[in-house]
Amino acid sequence: MPPPGAPPGRLFLSFYRKIVLVSAICLVVLAGYRLFSHDPAVRDVRLSGENIICFGDSLTSGFGAAPGMDYPAQLSRLIGKPVINAGRSGETTVSALARLDRDVLSRSPRIVLITLGGNDLMRGMDRRQAFANLKTIVTSIRAQGALVIIGGIDVPIRGRGFEEGYRQVSKETGAVLIPDVLKGILGNPNLMHDAIHPNDSGYAAVARYFHEAMKPYL
Secondary structure: OOOOOOOHHHHHHHHHHHHHHHHHHHHHHHHHHHHOEOOHHHHHOOOOOOEEEEEEOHHHHOOOOOOOOOHHHHHHHHHOOOOEEEEOOOOOHHHHHHOHHHHOHHHOEEEEEEEOOHHHHHOOOOHHHHHHHHHHHHHHHHOOOOEEEEEOOOOOOOOOOHHHHHHHHHHHHOOEEEOOOOOOOOOOOOOEOOOOOEOHHHHHHHHHHHHHHHHHHO
């Protein structure tokens, strides 16, 4: 704080600096809320199971990545723990639900990372049904005492607004949500293999998103 009798210009400069500092803090807080969100109950979850499983579509299987550069493999190196890649290219919420027991529930899940919904939306499937399927998947995993982290997407395919569907599933199930797991990646030629799938560097960014979201629960 400036001493009594300080020149008006100095007083103004001090006040301006305080405003800038407060604004910066608010932006950081809002950015954190925007990147990850979850129902407060998820903080109290007591995790059971043993394995970290990545379940989903081509974003999980790693289409467009070199061997060992899909996001589950890169995430495994980040956290220093094994990560199971249960991704399948072309997966929809319907086909994912059909193999949920075999590929997730039977493998002692502790933390499950999900990328689903993109293929449903691109193929014009009913949006409400797609998110109802996703909710069933998340609820089934949570019933086993596992944490679920959803990597949502918000891309200009058949209109926007998908983010709200992911938020609703997160709110109703207590899953952690990354609203747009391709944020800053999609449309960046340095991070994309094609119009839809990341390259090795893009998948590294996806791995970092999931890493930040799961840090409190490792």
